[in-house]
Amino acid sequence: MLPYPALHASHGGIWIASEDGTQAVSRGEAIRVAAETPVLLLNAPLAGQRLGYADLSGLDLLELFAFLHPARFAVPTPKGLARVAGLAAPERDEDVAAFLRTATERLLEVPAGDWPEREGAWTSLRSLGRLRWAWTPLLADRIAAPKENERWLFAKLPEWEETAPRAAPRTVTIDAAETADRLARLTGRDAEQRAGQRAFAEGALGAFAPRVARDTPNLVLAEAGTGIGKTLGYLAPASLWAEQAGGAVWVSTFTKALQRQLSAETARLFPDAATRKARVVTRKGRENYVCLLNLEDALQGGFGGRAAVLAQLVARWAAYTADGDMVGGDLPGWLPTLFRRNGSTALTDRRGECVYAGCPHYRKCFIERAARASAEADIVIANHALVMVNAARGRETTTRPQRYVFDEGHHLFDAADAMFSVALTGQETIELRRWLLGPEAGGRGRRRGLAARLTDVASYDELGGRAIADAVEAARGLASDGWLQRLGEGAPFGPIETLLAAVRGLAYARAETGKEADAGYGLETELAEPTPELIEAAGPAAEALDALVRPLVGLGRRLEAVLSESPDWMDAPARARIEGAVASIGWRAETVAAWLSLLSRIGGPATPEFVDWLAVDRVEGREYDIGLHRHWLDPSKPFAETVLKPAHGALVTSATLRGGGDWEVAEARSGARHLLRPATRIEAASPFDYAAQAEVMIVTDVKRGDLGALANAYARLIVAAGGGTLGLFTAIRRLRAVHGRIADRLAREGLPLLAQHVDPIDTGTLVDIFRDDAAASLLGTDALRDGVDVPGRSLRLVVMEGVPWPKPTVLHAARRLEGGGSAYDDRLVRAKLAQAFGRLIRRADDRGAFVLLSAAMPSRLLEAFPAGTPVRRLTLDEAVARVAALPSVGQNVQEAAQDA
Structure with a gap:
């Protein structure tokens, strides 16, 4: 029998299960037990949030699952755990704690059977034991030492091989009949042939x-x-x-x-x-893949505490992953959140510091392989x-x-808007400084500066070495650690920090001071009629950036010359490394050149193609970045x-x-x-019969700005639907306020409530949990409006808090003026409404309702919904009655009960 009790905390209550049975306990008692005794948990950060005890720790079954089955996914709920463990799911909230003990026993039996992920487990467990991982004592006697040395991680990973360049594609014309035949093969010869799909x-x-x-x-x-x-x-x-x-x-x-x-x-x-x-x-950006060099650094002492445990579990995963993708791949999205994302981002290449062929793991790199x-x-x-x-x-x-x-x-x-924009901010300049200088003032880690990465070039090429030295020296004029504090104290250091201080002052002087600003959100103002202080600061800042971009451009040219000269020391790995350096230097030189172009706008004429503004970025009143921004108007x-x-x-x-x-x-x-x-x-056109499958309800009696009324509306609609509700918000603050008012109320009805920006779970996993439980509901913002594909009974009601009018930013104001004023706003709103409504009906047997809690919904925006969809304006009472009476709701609730 397990020596540890199990703890389960939800909005419905708190229970502790031991050998003597299960008992409901108070929040204070649960915290006392967890502080004194190791407890079994499922998703410790989530349980800690429900208890109001952020430091909650114990033996998390999700960590055990990640160790035993790396690169496998499980929905991180009792039902999901039951499915992968081959157990019956607990029927009631109060049964979960006892179930966790049973599930633990079942998982601990895995090493005794046919265990596909056995290789490397003993080696990894020894390392985890030195880190005092809570599961080590229970696993130590169950995982025997291998009879011979294990091939572990870096020795286990296969190497990619060079191949001849692929020939250019041939010029061909695809036949329509062949296309129809290929489509029939893909859909299945016996499948219903859809005319719309063929067309x-x-x-x-x-x-x-x-x-x-x-x-x-x-x-x-x-x-x-x-x-x-x-x-x-x-x-x-x-x-x-x-x-x-x-x-x-x-x-x-x-x-x-x-x-x-x-x-x-x-x-x-x-x-x-x-x-x-x-x-x-499948290809993604470099920042999505585990960097083997960063992982090696973490395993060799670069990480400490809980972050070091995460590194060991990621190493277990890296030995079995299909592609090394840490974001959306086969690494469970919930794993980094168990460690409050402590260290997970440091295991990827987010700063463009890859040394390419200079890396000892280059031939095994997941990014290069892809x-x-x-x-x-x-x-x-x-x-x-x-x-x-x-x-x-x-x-x-x-x-x-x-x-x-x-x-x-x-x-x-929107993707192009983000890609082709320019941001001369404190965070951007300090990242460039770190890339050029490497660790400063006793900094640790494997990061190396430009000079260290190109020592062989500096020794071979005098002009290249001089360019490196000049770039490194010029980088000292960029913002450095502690810049935000110095700006707040009115003591900037160097030309870039002086510029940022002037930007901050002007943004505070001119930005709007309404409710959004008072709430601690970011401040911004257009770059027009700059103050003498800003104009005066722009000159030295431009000189500092010019002093940096010149040696970078020169260095890029010298590296290209070295490549063409092919000296004796340049083998294939060195060539690949220098080619990578050329690309990295060119990218950063282009960035600095764009900053210079933006600075030339200060005190000069506006460029019609661009929108420029100043911003102070804040979260809940705390500043985290300051700078100038430039976006294309189109x-x-x-x-x-x-x-x-x-x-x-x-x-x-x-x-x-x-x-x-x-x-x-x-x-x-x-x-x-x-x-x-x-x-x-x-x-x-969609083949769905929207007139029969869906309806739109516009609720007219929920007063705008009344959080109590808004929360009440969400709760009543979710109860009427029996769960299965996607709630969409335009502001995180209102989402959190509504969640805090209704989560316990819904739990008493047996209806779990999930929330983006509230629950310590990544968005993808929240959607997985929502999809897996027909009684659950999910609250979220824009990411859920576009990224949710939940067909079937798990999503039968979509509720929006109001008309999603665009936020009146400087950039939006410029595009609105160019795009036709209010007609431009209407186009954006219709697009958002259409995307939100599109979450509701995903297949031919789906049924559901779309509810908009706004009396101020203009009729001209109703074109966003598919033709034929019934639209009704009614009171909340009437909407609740209609939702409860929808055929799909009764059917879905009944099916959910049968499944349970």
Whole structure:
């Protein structure tokens, strides 16, 4: 029998189970027991939050599961744990504590059986034991020492191999009949043939036709309603083109959820797992993958305390992972949150510090392996940000894609806005300083400065060595550690900090001082009519940046010269390392040049193509960054120049591509209007019967700004629906306030409530939990409006707190003026409403309601909803009655009860 009690805390109560049985306890008693005795827990941070005891610790079953089954996923709930352990799920909240003891016993039996992840466990457990990991005593006698030395992690990982460059894709024309046949194979010969899907696939062919002239890609804009099956619709012609042309099609998404879905769908293309692994590759930014050099540093003492335990568990995972993806891959999203994300980001390359071939693990690097695999793949599943980064400054110039499919195309504008923007801020400059100088004032870690990374070049090339020294010296003029405190005290150090101090002063002087500012949110003001202090500070700052960019540009040229000279010491790894340095230096030189361009705006004329402003970024009144910002007024223009024009063809598709408006909206936000050749338009209406499957209710008697009334409305609607509710908010503050008022109330009804920005769980895992429990409800903000795909009974009601009007920022004001005033606002709102409504009906047997808690909903915005959808304006009482009476609600609640 286990010597430890189990603790379960929820909004419904607190229970402790021991050998003597289960008893309900008070919050104070639970905290006392947990402080005095090791306790079994499921998700300690969440339990600690429910107890109001942030320091809660114990034997977390999720940590045990991550050790025993690295690279496997389990929904981090009692029901999810029961499923993977082969146990019956607890029926009531008060049964969970006793279940945790049973589940612990079952998991501890795993090493005695046929355990696929046995290799490396003994070695890892010894390291965890030295870190006093709570599970070590219970596992020590169950995991025997191996008979011979284990191949562990760095010895276990396979090496990638160099291959000859892939030939350029052939020019081919895909036949429509072949496309229809391929689509039939993908959907299944016996499946119902959908006319809309066939028409979509045929229309998508245009993106794969031969290009007729330089800088004139074949662009197809396709709005495909929910239920069309657009994924298979575009995979049919894409796979045919890749097969016949011998090239790769890059399929780009905005959300990680769609990336996972796409990866699963490709099993229809390549049923054999080995073939699929070679022909389909998922690519993400470097910051998503575990960096083996950072991981090695963490394992060798770079981390301490709980962060060191996380590093050991990540090492267990790294030995079994399919692709090394820590964000959205096979590392459970809940694992870093168990450690309050302490150290997880330090295990990836977030600062662009990769030394490429200079790394001892270069031949085993997950990032390099994915890059090389994508060069030989048929389908590369990427994301909008990576596509734009690679096009703008990627190293893989010889394998640049010719064909793109941009799924979730309605997000292209926002992705381009983030990619092509400029931010001269304290945080950005201090990161550049660290990249150039390395550790300062006793700093620790493996980070090395530019001089240390290029010592061989400095010794070989005198001009290169001088450029390195000049760049390092100029970097000392950038912001350094403690800059925020110095600015707050009025004692900036150096020209950049002096500039930031002037920015801060002007932002406070001119920014709006309404409720948002009083609440501690960020401040901003347009860069117009600058004060003498700001103008005076801009000159020395520009001189400091100019002193930095000149040696960086010169160093890049010298490195290119060294590459062409190929000295005797330059073997293949050294060449690859210098090529990587050239790319990194070029990127940073471009960044500094953009900062200089922004500074030239101070005291000078405005540039019509850009929007410039000053900002002080704050969270709950605490400043965390200060600086100047520049965004393109129309970021689709650099997107078209950088990504679309070099391509031969591209398909941009989404269920809400027009955002409830006309085709001009889609063309303006996709970059189509910046191309010489007009885009082809395709529209495939959803096959769903929205008149019978859904309805929109606009509640007219919930007073705006009354948090009590808002919380009451959410609670009554969720109870009426029996859970299964997605609640969407436009402000985190209101989300938290509503959650705090209704969570306990719903728990007494047996209805769990999850909340983004409240629960210490990553968003992807929150959606997984929501999908897994038909009685659960989930509150969230914009990320949930776009990234939730929950078909079936788990989502039967969507509630929005109000009309999602855009926030009146400096950038929005400029685009609003350019885009037609209130008509521009209406287009944005319709798009958000259409995306939110799109969460509700995901398949033909779904039923549900969309409720908007706002009497001020203009009729002109109702075009956002699919034609034929019933729209009613009614009181809250009437809406609650209609939700309770919906056929799907009664059916779903009954099915949920039967499942339980």
